[in-house]
Amino acid sequence: MRLRAIIRYDGTAFSGYQIQPNGRTVQEEIEKVLTKMHKGKPVRITASGRTDQGVHAVGQVIHFDTDLEIPNPNWVRALNTMLPADIEVVAVKEVPDDFHARFDVSEKEYRYYIMNGASRDIFRRHYVYHVPNQLNVQEMHEASQYFMGRHDFTSFCSANSNVKGDKIRTITDIGVEQQNEDIIIRVRGTGFLYNMVRIIVGTLIDVGTGKRATNEVSEIIAATDRATAGKTAPPQGLYLWEVDYEKKDDKNNDSLRAIY
């Protein structure tokens, strides 16, 4: 039986999602708990994609196979009891055996939180990126609209990336808005390159400070050169917000939207 789970995690104390030889990872913590529940029989999980060190998730999706007969709400409770305090399982449901958390993704949404203002907030230092200089939200939003649609995002892909194939991706929705002292950048797309959202954010911050004009974004996209774009914004402001699946699903997509 294949199960799909929506999970949240606070990325602060993790070396990222994916298992690695050194450092605590989200994947390892979850697999440890599942393996314990299966009396030592190793259980592997597959996520919609990985997230980097310090990046958070409120709607990450994973799948795994099990032969345990546990009702879904009890799965949530059992996992949350055993998982560390910085990982939370929001929902578990049965899916067809050919459901795949990574291959079947139709869209993903990321959100990036900037705290904009002279004074920082030490209690949020792991959860927002503090930018002291005033940002022009309207200009940032305008600039963000150049990202809409299908483009070669080479300029917005980390030079360290080992992407196979092209760097053409499609952004289906993007916007910048103010919410109290926070500026929130929403980016939704069918696929993302390594560090793509954080480089988009870094570039939009340059627009917000006035360092770049809004229409420079189209030139940067056209340049297909990482050096032309802005800095990679730091990880702590980034949240994997939601993962959507259209295929092989029972159309009850509601359960995938992490209520947050």
Add this chain to the structure above:
Amino acid sequence: MRLRAIIRYDGTAFSGYQIQPNGRTVQEEIEKVLTKMHKGKPVRITASGRTDQGVHAVGQVIHFDTDLEIPNPNWVRALNTMLPADIEVVAVKEVPDDFHARFDVSEKEYRYYIMNGASRDIFRRHYVYHVPNQLNVQEMHEASQYFMGRHDFTSFCSANSNVKGDKIRTITDIGVEQQNEDIIIRVRGTGFLYNMVRIIVGTLIDVGTGKRATNEVSEIIAATDRATAGKTAPPQGLYLWEVDYEKKDDKNNDSLRAIY
């Protein structure tokens, strides 16, 4: 020259304010930085009082003596550059040589944050106490009013306390209010016993869940017996909010209110 500083800290990664042989403390981190600034000459700081492991401060006050000639705004900048990310200096000012951060306190305010609702928020787990059962804020506020004024607070003092003298203290202001999904308990007084605020909060939570009637609070106070009061609420919801001084001060108390 004596300086007074208002400091904030995120208590999560500290074994409390006060220096101890094992564990990282706020006092030690600040003294290390000051000693470095004084080229190795040890500098001692004195706070308005200590806070326990996991307890936060947005308006803790300290004093120390220095012979360095640095303008006050530069003190703030220099300290913040050298201090770790979970301590922040908000303001520094010169005070008379006989000012004492502990002995001269006239009032202190603590605030306790409860996040009330079925779902927890893993991103706030170090900053609020999550109570899933719905609390009756009106009843909690009503019950809190029994604490106003001068009482023997023996029932609200940790049994581990080694307080010398009596346990009579004066609460000058107290209230419970809802703010979005948070319930905030404000307690202001001229002095506090060990764990006093957290036991008051634990008792008010019992009122909020209906386990105790509002007027039981006056019986608990009268009992002068720790066993009659509620549990000690956990540290992560507690903030030392503000410390007031009336004596030996230039009456410019504004600078003492941490803008938060």
